[in-house]
Amino acid sequence: MYRVLICDPLSEEGIRPLLDAEDVEAVMNPSMSYEELLKEVSSAHAILVRSQTQVTREVIEHAKELKVIGRAGVGVDNIDLDAATENGVVVVNAPDGNTISTAEHTMAMLMSLARNIPQAYHQLQNKRWERKKFVGVELKNKTLGIVGFGRIGKEVAQRAKGHRMNVVAFDPFLTKEKADKSGVSHGSLQEVLQQADFLTVHTPLIEETKHLIDREAIQLMKPGARILNCARGGIIEEDALYEAIKSGKIAGAALDVFEEEPATEHKLLTLPEVIATPHLGASTIEAQENVATDVSYDVMELLRGGTVKHPVNMPSVSPETMEKISPYFQLSERLGAFLSRVVEGALERVNVYYSGDLLDMDTMPLTRIAVKGILQRHIGDRVNDVNAFKTASDKGIIINEHKSTSTKGFTNLVTIEIETDEEKRSVAGTLLNGLGARIVQLDQYSIDVIPEGHLVVIHHRDQPGAIGRVGNLLADHHVNIATMQVGRTILGGDAVMILTIDKEVEAVCKDALSQVAEINKVQCLTL
Ligand SMILES: NC(=O)C1=CN([C@@H]2O[C@H](COP(=O)(O)OP(=O)(O)OC[C@H]3O[C@@H](n4cnc5c(N)ncnc54)[C@H](O)[C@@H]3O)[C@@H](O)[C@H]2O)C=CC1
Numbered sequence: 336m337y338r339v340l341i342c343d344p345l346s347e348e349g350i351r352p353l354l355d356a357e358d359v360e361a362v363m364n365p366s367m368s369y370e371e372l373l374k375e376v377s378s379a380h381a382i383l384v385r386s387q388t389q390v391t392r393e394v395i396e397h398a399k400e401l402k403v404i405g406r407a408g409v410g411v412d413n414i415d416l417d418a419a420t421e422n423g424v425v426v427v428n429a430p431d432g433n434t435i436s437t438a439e440h441t442m443a444m445l446m447s448l449a450r451n452i453p454q455a456y457h458q459l460q461n462k463r464w465e466r467k468k469f470v471g472v473e474l475k476n477k478t479l480g481i482v483g484f485g486r487i488g489k490e491v492a493q494r495a496k497g498h499r500m501n502v503v504a505f506d507p508f509l510t511k512e513k514a515d516k517s518g519v520s521h522g523s524l525q526e527v528l529q530q531a532d533f534l535t536v537h538t539p540l541i542e543e544t545k546h547l548i549d550r551e552a553i554q555l556m557k558p559g560a561r562i563l564n565c566a567r568g569g570i571i572e573e574d575a576l577y578e579a580i581k582s583g584k585i586a587g588a589a590l591d592v593f594e595e596e597p598a599t600e601h602k603l604l605t606l607p608e609v610i611a612t613p614h615l616g617a618s619t620i621e622a623q624e625n626v627a628t629d630v631s632y633d634v635m636e637l638l639r640g641g642t643v644k645h646p647v648n649m650p651s652v653s654p655e656t657m658e659k660i661s662p663y664f665q666l667s668e669r670l671g672a673f674l675s676r677v678v679e680g681a682l683e684r685v686n687v688y689y690s691g692d693l694l695d696m697d698t699m700p701l702t703r704i705a706v707k708g709i710l711q712r713h714i715g716d717r718v719n720d721v722n723a724f725k726t727a728s729d730k731g732i733i734i735n736e737h738k739s740t741s742t743k744g745f746t747n748l749v750t751i752e753i754e755t756d757e758e759k760r761s762v763a764g765t766l767l768n769g770l771g772a773r774i775v776q777l778d779q780y781s782i783d784v785i786p787e788g789h790l791v792v793i794h795h796r797d798q799p800g801a802i803g804r805v806g807n808l809l810a811d812h813h814v815n816i817a818t819m820q821v822g823r824t825i826l827g828g829d830a831v832m833i834l835t836i837d838k839e840v841e842a843v844c845k846d847a848l849s850q851v852a853e854i855n856k857v858q859c860l861t862l
């Protein structure tokens with residue numbers, strides 16, 4: 336049973352599949368306090384939030400069972416992503432479902448700002464029929480500067496063009512060709528600031544965009560320009576905006592978001608030129624149903640071991656790639672787990688080679704799983720596919736992925752090589768059509784071993800009687816041998832024996848095997 340905490344108000348229609356799922360126990364408390372969250376999270380497998388709940392490092396570290404944090408919306412700045420990644424918690428969001436609502440809200444704010452609608456209505460409510468005071472401006476032929484030309488920025492541009500505005504946009508990923516295709520002008524940030532009659536920001540709040548629109552940026556703007564923020568508080572420096580409005584440099588601002596929310600006491604709200612809404616961009620029935628449905632789907636998929644559509648802290652893999660590579664997941668993990676248990680010394684470098692059918696595939700997810708298999712020996716379940724690379728890099732282990740044309744006659748081949756401060760070892764495996772995974776090589780020895788269950792790896796000298804002695808010793812300790820593979824490169828030289836056995840080898844039995852004259856090393860492991 337998965338325990339899912341729903342901490343912010345989410346559309347019940349949208350999360351219905353999750354609420355009705357037989358394997359889910361949903362704990363719904365849309366106004367959960369931080370203290371309650373700290374308590375409840377300890378046994379939760381998933382948390383669902385909007386922008387209100389602060390999922391801090393402390394929350395994540397209190398959560399012993401947490402697998403996934405679902406954000407029913409776009410911005411994840413209320414979630415400590417580093418802490419989630421370090422603790423192997425997947426963060427998923429719902430980036431598509433509220434785009435239209437937020438673009439429409441931006442247009443509503445743009446028109447309200449141009450025509451002073453909230454201020455005029457407020458006067459009317461106070462029984463004042465003011466007409467002279469609220470003379471607005473037309474949008475037609477004005478320039479809308481858009482900073483951040485992603486999902487919402489693009490939708491806003493289309494709507495502004497419907498109002499016959501000129502649109503000029505800046506986004507680090509916006510090329511001149513892409514801008515032409517969207518029917519907007521392409522400008523640098525400076526050009527956008529200089530040309531805009533109305534400036535609207537639609538970037539995420541990240542280190543690079545924090546106070547992107549600061550005093551100097553505002554100085555570049557036309558006198559009497561107006562500014563909108565329906566993205567995130569903090570992209571525009573609030574003190575700088577306040578001063579610019581006070582001085583008359585900026586004619587007005589429309590804000591849906593603030594650096595600190597709720598923002599009922601904010602000084603910007605004391606200015607008559609400022610109109611504002613309490614973070615309502617995504618607050619429509621449609622958007623809320625969309626994001627709740629999307630995030631519930633991903634959360635359930637993740638809990639049940641499936642693949643998610645919108646991971647935030649791990650690269651997303653297309654369904655087509657996933658279909659092709661998923662049969663190799665277990666092989667990669669088991670090869671990693673196997674090699675990590677036979678290699679000696681401190682891990683320094685891991686090389687993963689792919690060949691045959693895998694040559695043209697995006698194999699990064701397989702490498703991540705192989706690294707997880709390797710690290711689990713020492714780190715246990717704290718390492719998973721979300722934090723495998725980060726955990727390796729934190730420990731100074733270098734991971735490299737290679738494509739190789741050497742298939743050794745197999746249609747697909749995954750080879751893992753580990754370098755430690757003592758030795759360099761490698762293992763190769765393949766997926767045999769209809770027969771499943773096989774280990775086909777250990778170092779220089781060709782073998783054929785199913786990578787599962789209890790295994791004994793014996794390094795010995797290729798001499799008559801060695802195999803018999805191992806068989807007898809295991810029989811003496813009531814250990815049944817299921818399969819046995821022997822690999823050697825030259826007659827009478829070093830050789831390897833790999834046995835699959837029906838139960839774990841006890842220490843006394845392992846010691847007895849180690850005493851056999853021809854045996855150099857005995858390693859017992861379970862996959
Ligand atoms: N007010 C509300 O209720 C809502 C607010 N949002 C916020 O709106 C913002 C945009 O959302 P989407 O369009 O869905 O995201 P998106 O990811 O589709 O677009 C963001 C764009 O910003 C660009 N960008 C990043 N750094 C930049 C920089 N330094 N200068 C210029 N552009 C930069 C990115 O390249 C990207 O194209 C986010 O902050 C999101 O959290 C989203 C939905 C509702």
Ligand SMILES: O=C(O)C(=O)COP(=O)(O)O
Pocket residue numbers: 385386387407408409410411433566614615616617618
């Ligand atoms: O999706 C976003 O980034 C939003 O800002 C929407 O926030 P909300 O879910 O309405 O609290």
